[in-house]
Amino acid sequence: MDISTTLSATPVDDSRLAGILANPGFGQFFTDHMLTVEWTPEQGWHDARITPYGPIAMDPATAVLHYAQETFEGMKAYRRDDGSVWTFRPEENAKRMIRSSRRLAFPELPVEDFVQAVDALVTVDEHWVPENGGEKSLYLRPFMFASEVFLGVRPAQHVTFMVIASPAGAYFKGGVKPVSLWLTHDYTRAGRGGMGAAKTGGNYASSLVAQQEATAHGCDQVVFLDSQEGRYVEELGGMNLYFVFDDGRIVTPETGTILEGITRASIIELAGKLGHQVEERRLSIDEWREGVSSGAITEIFACGTAAVVTPVGTLRSAEGDVPAPPATDVTMRVRQNLVDVQFGRAEDTFGWMHRVV
Ligand SMILES: *Cc1c(COP(=O)(O)O)cnc(C)c1O
Numbered sequence: 001m002d003i004s005t006t007l008s009a010t011p012v013d014d015s016r017l018a019g020i021l022a023n024p025g026f027g028q029f030f031t032d033h034m035l036t037v038e039w040t041p042e043q044g045w046h047d048a049r050i051t052p053y054g055p056i057a058m059d060p061a062t063a064v065l066h067y068a069q070e071t072f073e074g075m076k077a078y079r080r081d082d083g084s085v086w087t088f089r090p091e092e093n094a095k096r097m098i099r100s101s102r103r104l105a106f107p108e109l110p111v112e113d114f115v116q117a118v119d120a121l122v123t124v125d126e127h128w129v130p131e132n133g134g135e136k137s138l139y140l141r142p143f144m145f146a147s148e149v150f151l152g153v154r155p156a157q158h159v160t161f162m163v164i165a166s167p168a169g170a171y172f173k174g175g176v177k178p179v180s181l182w183l184t185h186d187y188t189r190a191g192r193g194g195m196g197a198a199k200t201g202g203n204y205a206s207s208l209v210a211q212q213e214a215t216a217h218g219c220d221q222v223v224f225l226d227s228q229e230g231r232y233v234e235e236l237g238g239m240n241l242y243f244v245f246d247d248g249r250i251v252t253p254e255t256g257t258i259l260e261g262i263t264r265a266s267i268i269e270l271a272g273k274l275g276h277q278v279e280e281r282r283l284s285i286d287e288w289r290e291g292v293s294s295g296a297i298t299e300i301f302a303c304g305t306a307a308v309v310t311p312v313g314t315l316r317s318a319e320g321d322v323p324a325p326p327a328t329d330v331t332m333r334v335r336q337n338l339v340d341v342q343f344g345r346a347e348d349t350f351g352w353m354h355r356v357v
Pocket of ligand 1: 074199203235236237238239240259260261262263264303304305306
């Protein structure tokens with residue numbers, strides 16, 4: 001893919017950048033540039049370009065504003081002690097975007113074009129990747145939307161792919177601490193044949209009211225059950241779940257209606273290497289309750305690109321609370337292993353890291 005570059009005439013100055021990178025928070029500051037590629041049936045993917053970051057003008061009849069045809073990815077660029085910059089399994093993000101695209105009747109952006117696009121933006125805005133330390137990173141947000149100007153309902157005849165980047169601070173300030181969860185019975189995030197496995201904005205739109213319910217009950221996050229029986233644990237609004245048993249087994253809900261997290265998939269491999277037997281299967285809310293109460297479940301954790309791995313604490317619900325499991329040893333070991341590979345402090349035995357700069 002040919003990518004043209006128009007550099008910003010007003011890039012961030014050193015002192016402002018230093019101020020931003022000292023305390024970037026999440027999703028508030030954006031780098032100097034953005035990347036855009038267009039698609040039409042006649043031309044395929046074309047007009048790939050890096051331009052100064054800025055607003056995009058949109059006709060009010062642009063399809064995405066009406067029918068929510070959108071998919072996205074979330075990934076990070078990490079700086080190592082030697083100054084080099086790396087991403088984690090970018091081909092997996094590319095492949096997942098293809099799967100999401102199929103579900104939303106979008107064209108498929110080839111894996112190599114996706115990786116090239118992300119690399120190109122990170123390279124041009126390389127100085128926005130924070131220094132190694134405290135788990136800071138440059139968060140990358142590739143996304144695709146129906147940019148056709150048409151109110152008819154059909155697969156879009158004009159699609160736009162973009163990548164933007166935003167420096168991110170450590171998810172946990174002042175140390176990793178367990179998240180409390182609210183079990184919702186009123187809402188589900190995905191049904192059979194629905195969009196649960198696609199990374200699409202609509203799934204987030206539908207999760208917000210459940211998240212509000214969690215907040216109203218004093219919880220950090222919401223946990224969803226399956227929509228058919230209301231029995232089986234699915235995932236959080238944006239993180240997958242893992243259960244650690246006292247015999248060393250680790251269980252994670254099977255795929256289908258959940259989002260296939262790349263952190264989730266990586267932990268399946270990593271935990272195997274650490275000597276755990278990993279099972280992908282359904283796990284009911286009763287098994288959660290009884291497992292914690294009998295001591296069979298010793299740890300529960302959630303995982304995703306943003307937090308990497310976080311221990312799960314108390315589960316609250318209309319039927320009463322399930323206390324936090326007693327331990328976090330396996331959770332913290334898995335977390336440390338992943339973070340060390342991402343920042344180049346441990347050997348990358350699986351070949352997960354991709355050098356950008
Ligand atoms: C992105 C996402 C995850 C985590 O996926 P990672 O690839 O590990 O970041 C989990 N659940 C949902 C709903 C998501 O959108």
